Amino acid sequence: MASHRRPKPASRTRVTVLTAAAAAAVALSAQAANAAPAKPSKPTSVKDAKAQVDALYTQAEQATEKYDAANEKLKSLQTEAGTLQDQVAKQQQHLNTLRDSIGTIAASQYRTGGIDPSLQLFLSSNPDSYLDQATALDQISSLQTSALQQLQDAKRTLDQERAEATAKLTELQATKTELGNRKTEAKNKLAQAQAILNSLTAAQRAQIADDAARANRSTERPPMGGTPASGHAAAAYAAAQTKVGDPYAWSEDGPNSFDCSGLTSWAYRQAGITIPRTAAQQANYGPHLSMSQLKVGDLVIFYSDHHHVGFYAGDGKVLHAPKPGAFVRYESIGNMPFQFGVRI
Known part of the structure; x- marks a missing residue:
């Protein structure tokens, strides 16, 4: 900018x-x-x-x-x-x-x-x-x-x-x-x-740590295939993929740690496009999509107040920065309350 x-x-x-x-x-x-x-x-x-x-x-x-x-x-x-x-x-x-x-x-x-x-x-x-x-x-x-x-x-x-x-x-x-x-x-x-x-x-703390580590390990591999939503969506998603394994961090937008909307806004900047910083703002930045309309690179909005966002990764998966203590990773889209997709 x-x-x-x-x-x-x-x-x-x-x-x-x-x-x-x-x-x-x-x-x-x-x-x-x-x-x-x-x-x-x-x-x-x-x-x-x-x-x-x-x-x-x-x-x-x-x-x-x-x-x-x-x-x-x-x-x-x-x-x-x-x-x-x-x-x-x-x-x-x-x-x-x-x-x-x-x-x-x-x-x-x-x-x-x-x-x-x-x-x-x-x-x-x-x-x-x-x-x-x-x-x-x-x-x-x-x-x-x-x-x-x-x-x-x-x-x-x-x-x-x-x-x-x-x-x-x-x-x-x-x-x-x-x-x-x-x-x-x-x-x-x-x-x-x-x-x-x-x-x-x-x-008990060790058990919780083991569960978190297992969740991170189980989502290291990206889904196979999937048609990108557009050229810039594909570029943004590709940039986000390079950050798999980087930590979630409060109010960070890269390049080495991220909150949820920090990851999506950073990735789109790498594709040459500036989008709003927060998930709620990103939720209104493009046309809304149903789950069946999603393509790779579309943004996916979760929760009724739209406070969480990630990338659709194909095959029913989302790539996102989940929460404190976790890393950027792939996860089932059904693990959170899906609201709609956004195509930029």
Whole structure:
């Protein structure tokens, strides 16, 4: 993706804001960040422990996807806010230039025999009030009228751009708060899952580790055959295949570790296509497909809130980054609640 560097104006008007709503959001964020993870109930068996841990991993992934969405929004807002602040600075500079030019007109009139009453008002201690009254004065020359109209327009534009910048910075602050909340939520869920594992005996933990290793080993081989959905889908899927065995990691999008949507977005970048970062966004990025319509390289969306995504690998399999503690691997599409496919 191309990057655009903002020009640095000679002087910059700093626009800062923290509304009551944003302040309240920050306070709530602090409370969430300081809240300790709830103590999980002690599992009664290895099966119970695995069920609890998997449920917490699912909740952590939901929070991670929301964190990723907030992070993408934050990057966009930072760019937009910076652009608006640059526009405000340039418009202020333009306004100052217009005021200087009207001052020049006043000086010229003084040298030729006096200052028009309207310009006397402009040169008073409150020139902004002059802008509201000047157009009502019918004794101004055509040159003065044109200059004053430009000044009014410039001030109106400046006020509008300042309001837009203020609103954008307020949204930016709220997004930063959301980012912190989601990060805290995901880490709390992972901490709860770890607490459950820590409560088990050494033998029980070894059994769970063996089960996870067996699951990874059993899905190392890709399905045979299958028609790709398109050339770029085939290229993205081929890139994802090179990451089989790489670890799942919270909010990562490569090149050596991934969360679910991190893998799919990374793979499509290797195919020369930029897709949205999160599973929920990817779910709406192309036409929806039934299971019978799926082809290799199509995205596959799981769960009713669309928080998990992978690649259709053919033969009823999906290639995805499953969950914490697991690796990028092939798995039966029926292991998760399928919602629909997406063709890009």
